[in-house]
Amino acid sequence: MSGFDTRAAAALADSTLKTAVERTAGTAEAKRTLAVAAFPDFEAARTRAAAIKDHVIAHLGHYLEQFEANAIAAGAQVHWAATADEACRIVVDICRKANAKNVARSKSMLGEEIGLQHALAEAGIGRIETDLAEHIIQLADERPSHIIWPAMHKTREQVSALFKAKHRTPHEEDSIAAMAESARRELREQMLGADVGISGANFLIADTGAVCTVTNEGNAELSLVPPRVHIVTAGIEKIVPSMPHAVHMLRMLARSATGAALTQYTTFYTGPKRAHDRDGPEEMHIVLVDNGRTNMREEGLADMLRCIRCGACMNHCVVFRQIGGHAYGGTYPGPMGAVLTPALDGLAPNRDLVQACTLNGKCQEVCPVRIPLPTLLKGWREKSWREGLEPTSMRMGLGLWAWVARRPALYRLATGLALRAMRLLGRRGWIETLPLAGGWTRHRAMPRPAASSFMAQYRKERRP
Amino acid sequence: MNARDAILGRLRGAAPDAAQAAALLVAPERPAVDESALEAEFLARLALPSVSASHDAIDTIADLPAAIARYLDAQGEAPTLCLPPDPRLDPCDWRGFTLHDVAAPAEVAALAIARRGIAETGSLIFETSPAAPMLPNFLALHHIVLLATRDIAPYLEDAPLPGTQPRAHYWITGVSGTTDIEGTYVRGAHGPRFLHVILLRG
Numbered sequence: 001m002s003g004f005d006t007r008a009a010a011a012l013a014d015s016t017l018k019t020a021v022e023r024t025a026g027t028a029e030a031k032r033t034l035a036v037a038a039f040p041d042f043e044a045a046r047t048r049a050a051a052i053k054d055h056v057i058a059h060l061g062h063y064l065e066q067f068e069a070n071a072i073a074a075g076a077q078v079h080w081a082a083t084a085d086e087a088c089r090i091v092v093d094i095c096r097k098a099n100a101k102n103v104a105r106s107k108s109m110l111g112e113e114i115g116l117q118h119a120l121a122e123a124g125i126g127r128i129e130t131d132l133a134e135h136i137i138q139l140a141d142e143r144p145s146h147i148i149w150p151a152m153h154k155t156r157e158q159v160s161a162l163f164k165a166k167h168r169t170p171h172e173e174d175s176i177a178a179m180a181e182s183a184r185r186e187l188r189e190q191m192l193g194a195d196v197g198i199s200g201a202n203f204l205i206a207d208t209g210a211v212c213t214v215t216n217e218g219n220a221e222l223s224l225v226p227p228r229v230h231i232v233t234a235g236i237e238k239i240v241p242s243m244p245h246a247v248h249m250l251r252m253l254a255r256s257a258t259g260a261a262l263t264q265y266t267t268f269y270t271g272p273k274r275a276h277d278r279d280g281p282e283e284m285h286i287v288l289v290d291n292g293r294t295n296m297r298e299e300g301l302a303d304m305l306r307c308i309r310c311g312a313c314m315n316h317c318v319v320f321r322q323i324g325g326h327a328y329g330g331t332y333p334g335p336m337g338a339v340l341t342p343a344l345d346g347l348a349p350n351r352d353l354v355q356a357c358t359l360n361g362k363c364q365e366v367c368p369v370r371i372p373l374p375t376l377l378k379g380w381r382e383k384s385w386r387e388g389l390e391p392t393s394m395r396m397g398l399g400l401w402a403w404v405a406r407r408p409a410l411y412r413l414a415t416g417l418a419l420r421a422m423r424l425l426g427r428r429g430w431i432e433t434l435p436l437a438g439g440w441t442r443h444r445a446m447p448r449p450a451a452s453s454f455m456a457q458y459r460k461e462r463r464p
Numbered sequence: 465m466n467a468r469d470a471i472l473g474r475l476r477g478a479a480p481d482a483a484q485a486a487a488l489l490v491a492p493e494r495p496a497v498d499e500s501a502l503e504a505e506f507l508a509r510l511a512l513p514s515v516s517a518s519h520d521a522i523d524t525i526a527d528l529p530a531a532i533a534r535y536l537d538a539q540g541e542a543p544t545l546c547l548p549p550d551p552r553l554d555p556c557d558w559r560g561f562t563l564h565d566v567a568a569p570a571e572v573a574a575l576a577i578a579r580r581g582i583a584e585t586g587s588l589i590f591e592t593s594p595a596a597p598m599l600p601n602f603l604a605l606h607h608i609v610l611l612a613t614r615d616i617a618p619y620l621e622d623a624p625l626p627g628t629q630p631r632a633h634y635w636i637t638g639v640s641g642t643t644d645i646e647g648t649y650v651r652g653a654h655g656p657r658f659l660h661v662i663l664l665r666g
Contacts, residue, residue: 080468154645218640251494271631
């Protein structure tokens with residue numbers, strides 16, 4: 001079995017995981033439905049959000065240069081990184097120059113993508129994850145399993161046991177509120193003592209040079225205001241032309257992610273502390289990261305650069321809801337992850353990942369920027385076929401099917417025989433075992449097929 | 465070739481027509497707000513479970529200390545307050561309060577003056593300046609906000625001011641909350657657990 005198959009099989013066998021994923025994803029789905037119902041023009045707003053992102057991606061160089069000039073004018077230092085390694089080197093160098101012992105990090109998927117946590121560890125720099133879920137993940141020494149709820153795979157019982165084992169003064173009452181209070185006690189002092197604060201960016205505002213972060217916990221501000229240095233790592237696709245464009249995207253982001261009209265805390269940082277300001281960092285560094293994005297723009301994946309990392313696609317995905325995020329293997333899980341991971345890590349090791357989709361289209365229906373995720377996944381499947389990455393059994397099976405399908409008489413004979421066999425196997429209404437399809441029937445039964453094929457019924461109906 | 469030139473070299477193209485970007489903002493879709501009843505609209509959003517802020521109203525700035533004392537007393541807290549060095553608070557008589565202007569790590573209550581209120585979402589808009597530090601608003605358990613009713617605007621597009629941007633421009637729409645454990649909402653994740661808005665109607 002491939003890596004993905006192995007991980008997916010293990011996830012399917014883990015009933016605790018399924019419970020944890022279902023509790024959070026189910027809540028997120030219900031909340032988004034209510035939020036969208038309360039915004040009558042949401043469909044038109046999705047079209048506008050897609051148009052804003054398409055405009056930015058088409059003129060990305062122009063807006064990046066405009067952003068850079070305005071950020072520098074506001075006192076920030078702008079760095080450019082073509083690769084993940086280069087981005088990590090820049091961040092570590094800034095930390096070393098600041099003589100940083102500890103950094104406070106506000107959740108950033110780009111930070112995960114470039115492996116910043118490993119680079120900091122290798123450089124001997126302490127790291128405090130300040131988002132509650134990332135704190136859970138750091139204590140458990142695991143990877144995030146969702147881009148909005150990185151600890152989605154953990155049940156409350158597992159989190160409780162973890163905090164009791166690792167916190168200095170853990171909760172006594174086993175309620176979720178008491179667990180959150182335990183984390184608050186544990187993290188506050190550490191956040192205030194950090195030398196450097198590191199964040200991602202939800203949006204970069206070209207005409208002001210501002211960096212926008214959104215959180216519900218307020219951990220970004222508590223991580224980024226007290227330290228001497230603020231470092232931002234941001235993908236180059238995060239640009240919007242102006243604040244009103246950002247406002248439109250923010251309306252879409254919160255509703256799609258958590259079902260709220262807006263996140264509790266939305267902050268636009270423009271440069272470092274000004275003269276006579278009482279707080280704020282003395283230095284602000286912005287690292288603009290490519291890491292494959294210019295390739296995606298040139299190689300038919302420009303639509304994917306619209307993504308605003310809301311997580312709605314995975315919350316509504318039947319596959320993600322069964323296997324959770326870790327099974328996907330890359331930084332980004334779910335449908336958006338299945339499209340992004342081959343672009344970031346190569347198609348060959350992720351050939352089976354792009355097959356893990358029913359193409360039911362639900363992800364595309366809920367995407368706030370209308371990314372055609374099923375179409376992009378099909379594009380990867382076609383590329384995998386063209387490049388000969390599919391296993392021999394798949395190529396032979398499809399070849400045989402194509403040979404039969406081009407011979408209508410033979411095809412009708414074969415399907416007629418298969419129909420009879422399947423009706424025999426499903427005498428009680430459902431087919432519970434099927435030769436060569438054990439992987440399917442192990443987890444679900446198939447309904448008994450009709451007595452004759454569609455074409456046979458069609459011919460019979462047309463007969464006068 | 466450095467990374468900047470390598471990246472921009474692959475992205476260069478014709479600059480967009482400014483009208484093109486502006487056209488994307490014509491008549492944006494947004495939730496409806498009754499612009500003739502902005503205060504009522506704002507208060508309705510403040511009361512939503514997702515924002516869950518309490519509120520009070522005063523007629524003059526001199527009434528502010530009594531309103532804060534009432535709130536803290538009702539919460540069972542001592543009249544201790546982190547106050548911003550804002551000259552607009554000069555008319556206030558703070559006798560009976562213990563005041564300080566640097567927030568403690570376990571700050572109980574901090575006052576801030578909002579630049580704007582936004583009726584669309586119940587958001588409070590702040591900007592940093594020498595008279596408006598940022599950190600107390602995130603450290604305090606009780607975040608108390610003074611907002612003049614004339615500063616309530618309908619939509620989020622009204623939040624930023626044109627011109628030079630402050631170091632930080634930030635929107636607060638509720639209390640520090642988390643749904644990171646099984647999607648269950650908990651107040652007071654890292655920052656304020658309570659948000660109290662005092663409207664200045666004078």
